[in-house]
Amino acid sequence: xxGIVRRLRRRPPRYSAAxxxxxxxxxxxxxxxxxxxxxxxSYDAVVIGGGVHGLATAYYLAxxxxxxxxxxxxxxxxxxxxxxxxxxxxRANYLTPEGVAFYDRSLQLYNSMALDLNINVMMSERGHLxxxxxxxxxxxxxxxxxxxxxxxxxxxxxxxxEISEIAPSLDTSSHPRYPILGALHHPPGGIxxxxxxxxxxxRAADHMGVELHQKTEVLDIVCEGGEGSxxxxxGGRVVGVRTNRGDISTxxxxxxxxxxxxxxSAMAGVRLPITTHPLQAAVTxxxxxxxxxxxxxxxxxxxxxxxxxxxxxxxxAVDPVATYSIRGSLEFTEELAGxxxxxxxxxxxxxxLRQWAGLCDMTPDYSPVMGFTPVDGFLVDVGWxxxxxxxxxxxxEQMAEAVATGRTPELISPFALSRFDTGELVGEKGAAxxxx
Amino acid sequence: xxxxxxxxxxxxxxxxxxxxxxSHARPDPATATPLQxxxxxxxxxxxxxxxxENWYCRSGCRRWFTVERNTATNExxxxxxxxxKRGAKx
Numbered sequence: 001x002x003g004i005v006r007r008l009r010r011r012p013p014r015y016s017a018a019x020x021x022x023x024x025x026x027x028x029x030x031x032x033x034x035x036x037x038x039x040x041x042s043y044d045a046v047v048i049g050g051g052v053h054g055l056a057t058a059y060y061l062a063x064x065x066x067x068x069x070x071x072x073x074x075x076x077x078x079x080x081x082x083x084x085x086x087x088x089x090x091r092a093n094y095l096t097p098e099g100v101a102f103y104d105r106s107l108q109l110y111n112s113m114a115l116d117l118n119i120n121v122m123m124s125e126r127g128h129l130x131x132x133x134x135x136x137x138x139x140x141x142x143x144x145x146x147x148x149x150x151x152x153x154x155x156x157x158x159x160x161x162e163i164s165e166i167a168p169s170l171d172t173s174s175h176p177r178y179p180i181l182g183a184l185h186h187p188p189g190g191i192x193x194x195x196x197x198x199x200x201x202x203r204a205a206d207h208m209g210v211e212l213h214q215k216t217e218v219l220d221i222v223c224e225g226g227e228g229s230x231x232x233x234x235g236g237r238v239v240g241v242r243t244n245r246g247d248i249s250t251x252x253x254x255x256x257x258x259x260x261x262x263x264x265s266a267m268a269g270v271r272l273p274i275t276t277h278p279l280q281a282a283v284t285x286x287x288x289x290x291x292x293x294x295x296x297x298x299x300x301x302x303x304x305x306x307x308x309x310x311x312x313x314x315x316x317a318v319d320p321v322a323t324y325s326i327r328g329s330l331e332f333t334e335e336l337a338g339x340x341x342x343x344x345x346x347x348x349x350x351x352x353l354r355q356w357a358g359l360c361d362m363t364p365d366y367s368p369v370m371g372f373t374p375v376d377g378f379l380v381d382v383g384w385x386x387x388x389x390x391x392x393x394x395x396x397e398q399m400a401e402a403v404a405t406g407r408t409p410e411l412i413s414p415f416a417l418s419r420f421d422t423g424e425l426v427g428e429k430g431a432a433x434x435x436x
Numbered sequence: 437x438x439x440x441x442x443x444x445x446x447x448x449x450x451x452x453x454x455x456x457x458x459s460h461a462r463p464d465p466a467t468a469t470p471l472q473x474x475x476x477x478x479x480x481x482x483x484x485x486x487x488x489e490n491w492y493c494r495s496g497c498r499r500w501f502t503v504e505r506n507t508a509t510n511e512x513x514x515x516x517x518x519x520x521k522r523g524a525k526x
Contacts, residue, residue: 262482273478275457276507321438321455324484324508329437331451364478420478421471 015118033199034206039213039245043071045252045403046241048218048264050074051083052194052389053381054256055201056396057403058210064397065404068209071250073243075217079198082258085358086389087281087303087315089294091128091189093155095144098414099367099428100151102394105411107188109393117200121192122308127293128189129163131170131343133178137299141184148186155186167293169344176342178299189294191305194389201396217244221253221267223375232269234374252403254379259324259359261382268378272369273420274361277318278325279386280332282355284347286310300339311353314340318360318386326357360385365425370399370415371408379403380417441503441515445496456490458482459502484508 013019013031023030045061047054050072061067074080090110092103113121132138141157148155160172163183172180206212219242226236240249255264262274291306301317316336319329333355341348361383363369368391369383381399384391398412408416414426438450458480463472481487487507492500504513 260484262480263484266481271475271479272482273480275480275482276484321450322457322482322487322489322507323510325510327510331437420474423470423474 015120033203034212037211037213039071039216039243039248040211041247042249043211044069044250045254046070046248046250047072047254047256048241049081049256049258050078050202050212050214051081051256051258052079052197052201052392053083053258053384053395053399054254055198055205055212056392057254057256057381057399058212058396059201059205059208060397060400061403062205062208062210064400067400067404070205071211071213071248072205073213073216073218073241075215077214078202078212079195082358082360082384082388083198083392084195085281085356086194087305087313088191088194088389089128089189089296089303089305089315090123090192090390091186091294092153093128093130093144093148093184093186093189094428095140095147096367096426096428097147097151098426100148100153102411102415103387103391104151104153105397106391106394109397110192110390113192113197113200113393117204119196119200119203121196121200123190123192124308125188125190126305127166128186129167129293129295130184130186131163131180131295131297131299132182132184133180133297133299135181138182141182144184153186154188155184158183158185167291167295169290169346170295171343171345178297178342180343191294191307192389197389197392213245218264218267219243221264221378222247223268223378226269226375228269232267232375234269236269236375238268238375238377251377252379253377254381254399254403256381256399258361258382258384258388261361261380265373265378265380265382268373268375270373270375270378270380270417272380272382272417273363274369274383275322276324277320277322277360277362278357279316279318279360280328280336280355280357281313281315282333282336282352283307283314284312284350285353287312287350295343297339297343300342302336302339302343304340304343312340312347312350315386318362324359326359328355328357360388364420366428367426368395368415369417370395370412371402371417373417438510439512440491441512442491442493442496443501443516443518444499445493448493448496452493452495454492454494456492456500459488459490482507486513 145155222240223236224231226233294305296303363383401409439447
């Protein structure tokens with residue numbers, strides 16, 4: 001009996017309108033949404049990277065498979081990397097059948113996320129337009145629409161008249177250098193508040209007993225039996241992790257980092273087909289709502305959405321040079337502004353509030369690298385390029401299944417690291433960073 | 437902004453050049469195993485530090501050259517001199 005009472009007391013308060021009123025009236029403080037715990041000496045599994053992917057993996061390990069002796073390690077704070085820097089777009093209108101099935105499952109999980117995690121993630125299913133400026137890109141849009149329809153994903157190609165009905169601010173005349181000839185319309189696409197997703201997964205995972213350790217940097221991964229130095233590399237197995245807060249022994253390490261994926265994998269002696277590129281984004285001052293949908297142009301390398309606060313969020317393609325530096329550049333701002341004005345001449349007087357960059361791990365085929373590696377117990381969920389946020393829930397779910405069952409789930413088997421040995425690449429030309 | 441030291445044209449803005457990625461010795465196609473070949477094609481060191489990489493001076497001398505850059509700070513070191521054949525791409 002006392003056990004139940006203690007468990008009830010330990011439960012974090014549910015978020016609801018009633019709770020808001022009740023706590024507001026009584027002047028109660030909201031408790032911190034996850035615990036601060038001591039780092040233990042041993043865990044059943046360690047997840048490196050406290051972003052949406054790492055937290056989702058830990059959450060689904062606990063919820064779907066009952067594995068709660070898990071630590072999530074992050075060298076900074078939760079959501080400090082790409083999880084808090086992306087442009088928060090979700091969609092499933094990809095080109096490859098593998099990609100469509102995968103991102104469609106992710107969209108389903110995003111749609112039920114607010115209920116599952118009891119947190120308002122501000123999911124806004126506002127539709128998604130991918131503009132075509134040439135005959136060839138229009139052809140790709142038709143191709144994508146057909147692949148989508150075949151898999152039950154709602155996508156269709158629409159013409160300039162329908163585009164201006166949906167988004168009147170777009171210049172659909174024949175005057176621009178790159179006129180808008182049509183678009184792939186994807187009604188289930190939209191935007192989600194990315195910070196809330198991080199906090200939601202963190203809170204739910206913590207609630208089920210997962211430990212979240214911030215400011216805990218992984219210095220090395222301890223392996224034995226491998227063919228490389230110190231027992232690392234193919235044929236070896238993971239025995240522990242060395243961090244700046246002490247050593248941990250664990251049979252399972254899941255690498256859920258972005259930007260540093262190659263460096264973490266090198267600690268286990270695994271080489272990845274990844275180069276790290278920054279992607280710059282920017283946001284304007286807030287104005288009244290005028291853009292009811294997400295607009296993407298692959299040819300002009302820009303995507304635009306308006307937040308609920310009224311700011312326009314712009315993202316671009318990745319910088320063409322591999323670097324870990326996330327400094328902004330004037331070229332980016334100039335090019336971005338030019339492209340946005342080409343699409344929406346009416347926003348020419350708007351001012352940029354700020355710009356930032358995040359690190360993207362690019363793979364040669366614009367598909368992620370997920371699942372097992374030649375090192376036993378070392379799993380990767382990396383190479384997320386420009387599409388990591390929209391894939392976070394399904395990646396967490398599938399990676400948790402891989403860890404719990406020891407087998408690669410069917411949904412992620414096309415994305416295995418071994419595809420680069422066999423040459424079976426998954427060319428995802430529906431990725432935002434690919435020009436059409 | 438990144439100033440890339442081209443051996444023939446001097447420092448040029450990186451948007452004048454094409455980035456050629458990491459510089460690795462190509463295995464002999466006649467003797468390489470498929471695994472070695474695919475490793476050369478796809479696998480990267482991707483260090484956060486000094487990296488030997490290839491650049492193509494697209495709107496200048498139209499030549500490839502190899503230079504070392506620190507990927508964490510974007511500084512270049514040991515820029516090649518004109519006529520320098522070190523690591524030049526065949």
